[in-house]
Amino acid sequence: MSKKQEMESEERLARPLIRLAKAHGVATSYNGQQGEFIEIDDDVLIKVLAALGVDASSEEKAKKALSDLEDEKHARLVEPTVLHVQGSDSTVTVNHGPLDVPQASITLEDGTEYQGVISTKPGDGATAYPLDGELIVNSRLVIPADLPLGYHTLHVKAGKRTADATLISAPKRVNLIKDLQNGQLWGWMAQLYSIRSKDSWGVGDFYDLGNLLAGAKTKTGADFILINPVHAAEPVAPLTPSPYLPISRRFINFSYIRPEAIEEYDRLDDEAQEQIAQLHDSVRANNTDPDFVDRDAMWKAKVPALWLIFKAGRSIKRQKAFDAYVKEAGGDLEAYATWCLCYDKWGAPEDDPESWENRLTKDSKEVKDLRKQYPDTLEFYKWLEWIADEQLTAAQKKAQDAGMKIGLMADMAVGVHPQGAEVWWNPQRFAKGATVGAPPDFFNQQGQNWSQPPLNPIDLANTGYQTYRDMVHGMFQKAGAVRIDHVLGLFRLWWIPQGNSAKDATYVYYDSAVMLGILALEAYRANGVVVGEDLGVVPDYVADSLKEHGLMGCVIEWYAQDSNGFVPPKKWREYALASVTTHDMPPTAGYLNYEQVKIREELGLLTTSVEEFQKSAEEEHNGLLNMLETNGYMPAQWREDEASHEQDIIEAMHVALCDAPSKLLAAAIVDGVGERRAQNQPGTNNEYPNWRVPLADGKKNPILLDDLFNNERLLSLADTMNNALAKKNAR
Known part of the structure; x- marks a missing residue:
């Protein structure tokens, strides 16, 4: 370069x-x-x-x-995917012979015929293109502004040729939900696995999530909770700790199931229920482990309990519901369940030519024979997905019943595991020989390789973006909002060729208009909210497009700096989810006490001397306190004894947060209880217990969900948020 x-x-x-x-x-x-x-x-x-x-x-x-x-391009009668933005006419190019007159009709999503008039006008006037001894010219079909929203089929005929295209009719933008049109909403950010109750299996689960959502509303007045991604994972321990490296984004991580909350649990006899109780007791002590979230121990205990419930059978009504779920989920569920079966019986896929995943495909005789040999296990994995879907849906229902205006804010990871179900079953959906990452920057001078294969933009276009549509639709079915990690990936992704370093790579562009249109359509149908994580350097055209489509961005108080220092919250963006911190930083109590310096020094992650890094951290620390003091959020005397005023300073940062015009405001539950340990240290894997740190206070005393909303420090932070917003609204 x-x-x-x-x-x-x-x-x-x-x-x-x-x-x-x-x-x-x-x-x-x-x-x-x-x-x-x-x-x-x-x-x-x-x-x-x-x-x-x-x-x-x-x-x-x-x-x-x-x-x-x-x-x-010229041989194709019409492009396979066409975007129409409702409210204005749109045109579609048709390539045809000079004497042909294009005709078109539209079958709407519901199967009925569109009754509007699709007119034709001349093409771009370019010279006819010679192809196979014939000349190709083009015309434009005019799609009327009033075409209903939805995923329709455009039928085109010209001479003897016919072609169909996916016609996506989307809203111009994601409109604000009623409660955000003239106001703001605040909520919490949480790592679900870390928040355990006395009845958890050592890891927070979907039943806990329902109680967390309801309690957050009734006890603190919050209107949403942003949680870590809960995409599908492996079926057998060891489980990948990172929620940002899922096996499939189409489905749900069924390790979050609460066995006793399954309807069929009540069908068990006393002996089976006692067996489950014993399995539960074998990991119950892990609920109060202050150091480590042990997913593997949880799953090893939970799987036999789930088998007992599965084997108990279902009522006729429940079996019909299960069958309906399997039918609706279709081939993608077949793919994930089959992959789980292969993993279960043949072991974890390995980066080895002889590994089953590399030797076999979905059409291989060995795979078909395995499905026939273990039909119960295959159905078991489908059943787990159905139960997980039910329990996550029930959690959102609890949020709505409690009065939450948004409820669950789900998090969408950038991509999937390179050896996961999606890549194995549908390799054509992904680029082969490249992974996704990030170019060199201030923090990572060598760039980053996230090891995830990128979706192939050619396949997306040829299939009407079905893969992406199904994923977004599935997430909005069970959440009131969706946060998209690295939203720039809808515009361009940094592709790293196999064998290259992260520096020797380039961007590949995607059709962001189509992908944003799908988001707008699904959000409209769900009356939901879309947040795009757009931290870092964002090209102007990306920022403009996000704003034009009504997507919220992200603002972090610690990151809100310019050449003049920290930017006062009053100057932040309106269309944003604003917070003090993020999961890639230590909680605020830790950050104020330079936990970020200690971790990087201990793990050998510093690219400068510890003295230099400490100095820059102190300058940042003092710069933020200067902003708080200058703008009247805290008195100067607190700086004389910061240790005694730690909670006061953190709450002052949240008072400042509430002064922002940003539509969504979020406080971290770890900040509410005084936790100091980071959930994730970028640049590490097992050197640090990423995504395995349980919820505890500043002295590492574990905090259970049962006690969370009685925690004085958390309630004080909630009061800070509520009072600051009430005071602001009263001005």
């Missing part, structure tokens, strides 16, 4: 490789974090194109691929 000029030369832009890359949405240059211009090396472009299934290994092959692409 080079940093010579500020734009690509005409000579470079004329090269077949560069033209081919741009035609496929592969960036041939970009601007780094400091605005420096960087051109992408040919080797990287060739490898990324190969991951898209395009051979550009020589100039001749690049020329041929470019020619083939143009032929394919």
Whole structure:
């Protein structure tokens, strides 16, 4: 990569490789974090194109691929996916012979025929394109502004040729829900697994979530809780700790099931219930372990309990409900359940050519034979998903019944595990030979490789974005809001070719208009809220598009800095979820006491001397306190004895937070109880117990859900939020 000029030369832009890359949405240059211009090396472009299934290994092959692409574009009667934004006419290009007159009709999502008039107007006037001895011209179909919202089918006919396209009719933007139109809402942020009750199995679960949501509303007045992703995981221990590396984003992590809350539990005889009680007792002590959340012990105890309940059978009514769920979930559920069965019987997939996942496909005889050999186990994994779906839905219902305006805010991870069910069953959905990450920046000078295979934008377009639609729809069925981790991924992702470092990579662009349109449509149907995590450097066009589509961004008080220091909250964005901290930092009590310095020093993560890092941390610390003091959020004398005023300072930070115009405000439950330990230390795996730190106070006393809403410090923070907002609204 080079940093010579500020734009690509005409000579470079004329090269077949560069033209081919741009035609496929592969960036041939970009601007780094400091605005420096960087051109992408040919080797990287060739490898990324190969991951898209395009051979550009020589100039001749690049020329041929470019020619083939143009032929394919003109041979196609209509693009496979078409976006219509309700409220204004939209046009669709149709390629056809010079004497053909295009005709079109629309089958609406409900199966009825659209009665509006689809008119035709001349195309772009370009010279006719020669293809297979014929000339191809184009016309434009005009889709009327009043086309109903939904996923429809556009039927196009021109001469003897016909084609269908997925026609997505979406709202222009995600409109604010009623309670946000002229006001703000506040809620909590929590790591579900860390919040255990006396009846948990050592890990917080969906039954706990329902009680957490209801209690947060009735005891603190909160209107939502943002939790960690609860996407599907492995079926057998050891379980991956990180919720951001799921096996499938389409389904739910069934390890969060509470066995005793399953309706069929009551069908068990006394002996079976006693067996479950004994299994529960074997891990009950883990609920008060202050040091470690032991998912594996939990799951090893919970699986036999779930088998007992599964074997008890279901009533006719319940069996019909299960059958209906399986039918609706369709092939994706078949994929995940089959993958779980293979994992169960053959062991964890390995990065080895002889591993079952690398040797076999869904159509392999061995896989089909395994399904026939263990039909009960296959059904068991489908049943687990059904139960998990029921219990997560019930948790949101508890939130709504308690009066929460939003309830659960679900978190959507960026991607999936490279050896997970989605990649194995549907490899065509993903780029082969590339993973997703981030380019070099101030914090990671070598860049980051997240090891997740990116969705293939070509396959998305060819399939009407079905994979993405199903995922978003599923999340909104069980939540009042969805937070999208790394929302820039809807616009572009940093693709790292296999064998390359994270620096030797480039961006690949996605059709953000379609993906944002789907989000807007699903949010509209669910009367939900969409939050995009857009921290860090965000290109202007991305920020503008997010704002235009009504998506909330994110603001973190510790990160809200510019060249003049910390930005007062009154100047923050309106369309944002604002909070003091985030899960990638120590809780505020820890951060104020330089926990971030201690962790990085102990783990050898510092790129400078500890003295330099400590100095920069102290400057940041003092800068934030200066902002609080200057703007009247705390008195100067607190700084003379910060240790005695730790809780006061944290609450002052939340008073400042409430002064922001941001529509959504969030307080972290760890800040409410005085916890100091980080949930996640970026740049580490097992060197630090990431995603395995249980909820405790500043002295590592475990805090159970049963006592959480009696905690004086947490109630004081809740009062701070409520009083600050009430005072603000009374002005």
